[in-house]
Amino acid sequence: MIKLSQKNLLGLTLAIGLATSHGFAHAEKMTLLTPSSNDMTSQALTTLDGIALPAINKSKERVTFSQVLSADATINTAVNQRFVKESRNFQMEISGAQLNAGVNIPVASESAVIRVIPMKNSPQIDSKQLKINTNGRWMNHDEAFATAVNENQLRAAGLESPKNTIAVKMKATPSDAGMMMKSEQGLQSSDRFNVMVFEPNSNEVLKTRLNKSRVVQGETIRVRTRLTNGSKKMAMNNVSAYVMAPNSNVKIPVELKTRNNVAIAKIDTSKMVASAPGLWEVYISAEAEKGQAKTLRSAKVGFAVAPMTARLSGDVDVDLASADNMAFSFDVENIMAGRYEVSAVIYGTNANGDMVPGIMSSTAKWLDANGTITLDVSKADLKQAGLSEPLEVRHLKLKDQTRLSELWSQDSALKM
Amino acid sequence: MKKILWGFILCTVCALAKANTGVAFVHGTGEQSDAFNDYWTGDFVNSVRQGLPNQSNFVVINCDFTQFMWDDRAAGCLAGQLTNFVNSRNITDLVVITHSNGGNVIRWIMSNPTFDSRYPNIINRMRWAYAIAPSSGGTPLAEQVIAGNVFEQSLGFILGFANDAVRQQQPDWMAFYNSTWLLGTAGRPALPRRFWNIVGTDVESSPFDPDSYCGGYTETLALEVTQEFLDSCSDGFLNCSSQEAAGTLWFRDVQATNGREPLNHNQSRRPCFGLDVILRNNV
Numbered sequence: 001m002i003k004l005s006q007k008n009l010l011g012l013t014l015a016i017g018l019a020t021s022h023g024f025a026h027a028e029k030m031t032l033l034t035p036s037s038n039d040m041t042s043q044a045l046t047t048l049d050g051i052a053l054p055a056i057n058k059s060k061e062r063v064t065f066s067q068v069l070s071a072d073a074t075i076n077t078a079v080n081q082r083f084v085k086e087s088r089n090f091q092m093e094i095s096g097a098q099l100n101a102g103v104n105i106p107v108a109s110e111s112a113v114i115r116v117i118p119m120k121n122s123p124q125i126d127s128k129q130l131k132i133n134t135n136g137r138w139m140n141h142d143e144a145f146a147t148a149v150n151e152n153q154l155r156a157a158g159l160e161s162p163k164n165t166i167a168v169k170m171k172a173t174p175s176d177a178g179m180m181m182k183s184e185q186g187l188q189s190s191d192r193f194n195v196m197v198f199e200p201n202s203n204e205v206l207k208t209r210l211n212k213s214r215v216v217q218g219e220t221i222r223v224r225t226r227l228t229n230g231s232k233k234m235a236m237n238n239v240s241a242y243v244m245a246p247n248s249n250v251k252i253p254v255e256l257k258t259r260n261n262v263a264i265a266k267i268d269t270s271k272m273v274a275s276a277p278g279l280w281e282v283y284i285s286a287e288a289e290k291g292q293a294k295t296l297r298s299a300k301v302g303f304a305v306a307p308m309t310a311r312l313s314g315d316v317d318v319d320l321a322s323a324d325n326m327a328f329s330f331d332v333e334n335i336m337a338g339r340y341e342v343s344a345v346i347y348g349t350n351a352n353g354d355m356v357p358g359i360m361s362s363t364a365k366w367l368d369a370n371g372t373i374t375l376d377v378s379k380a381d382l383k384q385a386g387l388s389e390p391l392e393v394r395h396l397k398l399k400d401q402t403r404l405s406e407l408w409s410q411d412s413a414l415k416m
Numbered sequence: 417m418k419k420i421l422w423g424f425i426l427c428t429v430c431a432l433a434k435a436n437t438g439v440a441f442v443h444g445t446g447e448q449s450d451a452f453n454d455y456w457t458g459d460f461v462n463s464v465r466q467g468l469p470n471q472s473n474f475v476v477i478n479c480d481f482t483q484f485m486w487d488d489r490a491a492g493c494l495a496g497q498l499t500n501f502v503n504s505r506n507i508t509d510l511v512v513i514t515h516s517n518g519g520n521v522i523r524w525i526m527s528n529p530t531f532d533s534r535y536p537n538i539i540n541r542m543r544w545a546y547a548i549a550p551s552s553g554g555t556p557l558a559e560q561v562i563a564g565n566v567f568e569q570s571l572g573f574i575l576g577f578a579n580d581a582v583r584q585q586q587p588d589w590m591a592f593y594n595s596t597w598l599l600g601t602a603g604r605p606a607l608p609r610r611f612w613n614i615v616g617t618d619v620e621s622s623p624f625d626p627d628s629y630c631g632g633y634t635e636t637l638a639l640e641v642t643q644e645f646l647d648s649c650s651d652g653f654l655n656c657s658s659q660e661a662a663g664t665l666w667f668r669d670v671q672a673t674n675g676r677e678p679l680n681h682n683q684s685r686r687p688c689f690g691l692d693v694i695l696r697n698n699v
Contacts, residue, residue, distance in 0.1 A: 056486065057531060065529035065536050067608040076603035083591050089563070113644050117564055149638040157638035158653040158681060159645075160561045160582070167641045196564060200644045213592050277484060278580070279589055300563075302588045304596070341530050345605065360605050364530035395605075399597075401531055404486065406596050 027319040027327075032312065032396070032413050040409040042216045042311045045335045052275045053307055057339050057401045062365040068381050069357040071350060075395055083213050087206040087299035088199045090285075096122070096191030102133065102182035105195065106294050107174045109202035111146070114181075114195065115167045122191040124150075124164035125183060132172050133180035139172055146171040177293040197296075203230050206286050206297035214304040214406060215269055221303055223254070223265040227286050227295065233261040234295065238287040241265055246278030254282065272305045277404050279304055306405030310334035310367070312342075312398055316414060317372070326382075328393060328414070329374040332367060338402035339366050342373040344413065345395045348387025357394075358387045364401055391416045435509035437543075438473035439465060439699050440498055444516030444551075444685075445581045447480040455515075460687045464513070467696035475501040481517055482579040485524040486531070486597075490581075494521055495534040502541050510538070511699045512545040515685045516654070517581055519550025519611070520590075520598070523662060526607045527599040544610035546666070546695060549651055549684045552601065552613075553658030554590030556645045558582045587658075600662040611663025614691075616651025617670060618678035619643070627677055631686035653681035 035041045094103050105114065116125045132144035141148065147169040154161045161167075172179065208225040215221055223241065227234040241254040241263075256263040263286070272280060279302035288295045315331035330342050343362035347355050359382060361375040382388075392415050398408035441464075443455040452458055456476065465474045479493035502510055514522050522545055529535045561582050583589065600607040621628050621639055639652060649656035656668070669679040673689035684691065 059532065061533040063530040063533050063536065065539070065608075067606075069605055073606055074603065075605055083588055085588060091563070111644065113641055115564065147637055147640045149641055153638035154641065157642045159557050159638070159642045162564055165564065167638075169641050169644065194564070196560075198560075198645065213588075214596060277486075278583065279592060300588075302586070302592055304592060343530075357605070362530045401528075404597075 027317050027321070030316045030318050030414055032314045032316060032410065033415065035410050036412070039411060040214065040216060040406070042218075042308050042407065045308050045311055045333060048273075048307060048309065048336055051273050051307070053273070053309075053336070053403050054275060054277045055402055056277060056404050059339055060366040062363065064361070064363045064376060066359055066361045066376070066378060066381065068385050069345065069360055071356040071358075071385065071387075073357050075345065075357060083210055083301060085208045085299050085301045087208070087297050088202045088204070089197065090296035090298050091194060091196045092296070093119075094193050094195055095189060096187030096193075097189035099125075099181065099183040099191075099193065100187055100189070102180045104178050105181050105197065106178040106296050107170065107197060107199060108176070108178060108204065108293065108295065109199045110170065110173055111201050112170045112174070113167060113198045113200070114170065115161070115165055117162050117165045117194040117196065119192040119194055122193060123185075123187070125166050125193065126185050127166050127168055129183055129185040130168070131182045131184065132170075133182070134172050135175045138182075144172045145169065176291065204228070204234065204295050204297065206284065206299050208282075208284050208299050208301055210282070210301055210303055212303070214306065216306045216407060217272060217308050218270045221267040221269065223267060223282055223284075224262055225256075225284050225286065225299075226262045227288050227297060234288040234290075235261050236263060236286050237289050239263045239285065241282055241284045243267060243272075243280055243282050245272070245274045245276075245280055247276035248274070269305045273307055274305070304405065306400070306407050307403055308407070309336040309338060309400050309403060309405070310340055310398060310407055312396075312408050318414070318416065320416075324379060326377045326379060327374050328377070329372045330398075331370075331372055332398065333370050334367050337366070337368045338400055339364055340373060341397075341399045341401055342375060343395075343397045343399070344375060344393045346377050346382065347392040347394050348382055348385070349390055350386055355390070355392060356387065358382050358385045389416070436470070436473065436505070436507055437468055437509040437511065437699065438475070438501060438505055438507035439468060439511045439513060440501060441474070441476045442494065442512060442514040442518035442522055443477060443479075443481065444514075444518050445481050445585070447482050448478045451478050452476040456685055457687070460685065460692050463687050463692035464695045464699060467699040473505055473507060477518075479521075481521060482581050484580045484584050485517075485521045486528075487580070491521050491524045492532065495525060495532055495538060498538050499534045502538065508541055510542045512542060513548065513695060514545055514550060515548045516681065517551050517585060519545070519547035519552060519662075520584070522547075523550075523552070523598055523600060523607065523611065526609060526611070527597060529608065539608050542609045544612060545663075546612050546614060546698070547663060548614045548691075549616045549654055549659050549679070549681055550611075550613060550662065551585050551654050551658055552590065552594070552663070553655070553661035554585045554587040555654050555658060556587060557642060557653060558585040559587060560645060562586060590658075590661075594661065598662070602661075607663065612666035613660055613663050614666055614684065615656050615659040615668045616654070616679040616681060616684050617649050617656055617668050619650075619652035619680040620678060621680075627675075627689070630688035631680070631683035651679060651681040651684065
């Protein structure tokens with residue numbers, strides 16, 4: 001039976017045992033295992049001279065941290081990597097002239113929520129002067145809408161909205177051809193409005209999937225999008241996409257190819273460099289004809305592009321000889337000074353012979369040029385977790401804390 | 417689950433018999449200069465701190481949580497105020513009570529201990545966090561706020577309320593951060609300290625029900641609109657799934673509140689239906 005009071009002695013014993021069984025007299029050079037196709041790594045660094053990247057964290061202090069993980073923890077680095085977005089939304093930009101004359105809003109389901117947001121210098125829409133036409137009959141406010149609220153009411157309920165926004169929840173049942181909306185408040189022809197529609201009860205859904213939600217710059221992200229009605233794919237006669245950088249208003253067109261009613265795009269990230277933190281976003285708009293009516297849907301999905309500021313060379317100095325700690329020194333190549341963090345989970349073998357997570361360790365430091373970052377792992381902590389050899393280093397990550405990007409993510413990195 | 421927590425509490429009481437306990441109240445999205453009055457209300461804070469051995473050992477955080485969670489004005493500010501608090505009062509057993517997006521900011525600190533040399537000291541002194549209605553999985557309403565501004569963005573004028581904190585709390589953004597920079601969600605390594613969720617499950621907003629007025633009357637008409645964007649289980653701003661996305665469920669409101677009343681998103685930062693007493697008895 002192990003006693004806590006013998007911790008130091010046991011730590012020493014473990015160290016000697018590990019060192020002896022694996023022949024690690026002092027330090028030994030190892031090489032990272034070959035990354036799998038699911039890992040995120042980079043082979044070479046290219047220059048980033050002259051590019052303004054965000055500089056979020058410029059702290060120069062070396063900071064380390066370790067935590068003992070529960071042995072029954074299940075870590076899955078692929079979790080949420082393939083984000084699927086389902087949208088029952090669409091939006092249209094309409095003019096005052098259109099609203100005066102009556103404009104088709106292609107709503108096809110009951111209880112739709114419609115927000116009308118005046119664009120610059122355009123007036124607030126008076127919902128009392130809105131009329132709705134379905135199946136050839138015009139309805140006034142009370143007949144058409146279950147609810148009508150203004151910007152302040154929306155804000156009080158948690159939905160901050162632009163100035164003079166109104167929102168209505170439909171009571172009228174739309175026809176197969178949608179519905180007409182008309183204003184009788186005498187709008188200027190040049191007035192413009194952003195109409196945002198959400199159909200919570202619609203079966204018509206735009207499903208968009210990215211094969212990766214994060215890449216190192218230069219990798220390709222594949223986008224698949226399809227419009228479905230229940231389990232059936234709808235024929236899209238118009239689908240378009242563009243990408244926007246974080247905190248930018250510049251639209252980068254994306255070429256979509258449609259086959260079997262699925263639109264596919266490859267987003268080339270080689271020129272994607274952002275000067276602000278946050279995610280890039282791909283915006284999709286799709287349209288399907290269905291007889292006299294049409295279905296509109298739009299969606300957006302975020303993804304991260306890490307500027308290739310650093311990489312792991314693959315060389316690791318492993319030192320198991322110390323009585324107290326195991327040290328894993330990872331060789332970091334970088335082309336931009338910054339604060340970099342290496343983290344990993346040390347797995348060990350439990351009494352049942354199973355390889356289970358033991359300790360998560362991380363170290364960050366400032367690197368002006370190529371250097372090493374060392375993870376120190378307490379042997380006493382490992383022993384306290386009931387783990388012994390063989391050991392593995394898994395979930396190895398390299399992060400750039402200055403630019404806030406993940407540069408390297410490798411599930412299985414070292415086996416000892 | 418509650419039994420587990422009580423077990424933890426008993427163990428903690430034994431182990432920390434000589435600990436110096438302190439409580440920090442961490443607000444949600446917004447820039448606060450007087451969160452004691454404006455965000456929590458003094459009644460709530462004063463009620464909770466009655467559970468402390470030394471009732472002076474509390475701090476109400478005032479930071480700018482309109483920023484991204486990692487921003488120096490958000491997590492950096494929080495780290496500074498927590499560090500001052502634990503150092504000046506020699507707190508060795510820190511309980512952090514967060515509301516809404518405040519849960520994301522403390523989770524940033526717990527998930528990225530090497531980001532700032534102040535973080536490890538905070539984590540090491542933490543017992544755990546009570547995350548009231550945390551927006552761990554984001555909210556569709558944030559997405560709607562941002563979507564309402566896409567046209568404005570493309571025209572080059574961005575409205576102030578579409579701030580970075582709102583942007584960050586869109587579901588796809590939180591899915592990304594939960595899978596990379598934040599710990600504690602399914603399939604990810606655990607947080608270094610427990611993150612106990614208190615979950616709001618419903619909104620009662622009848623003008624004829626006096627309970628609807630606790631914490632301020634919630635706008636009934638607009639709720640009919642905003643609830644369309646949310647699941648049937650929500651506190652009017654966050655789906656239950658979002659509130660439970662990270663950490664460990666302590667309780668859903670109706671399991672523990674007086675009269676089994678649900679807590680809407682405003683009520684969960686006010687002394688409504690005994691929430692303050694539950695916290696008081698567990699700090």
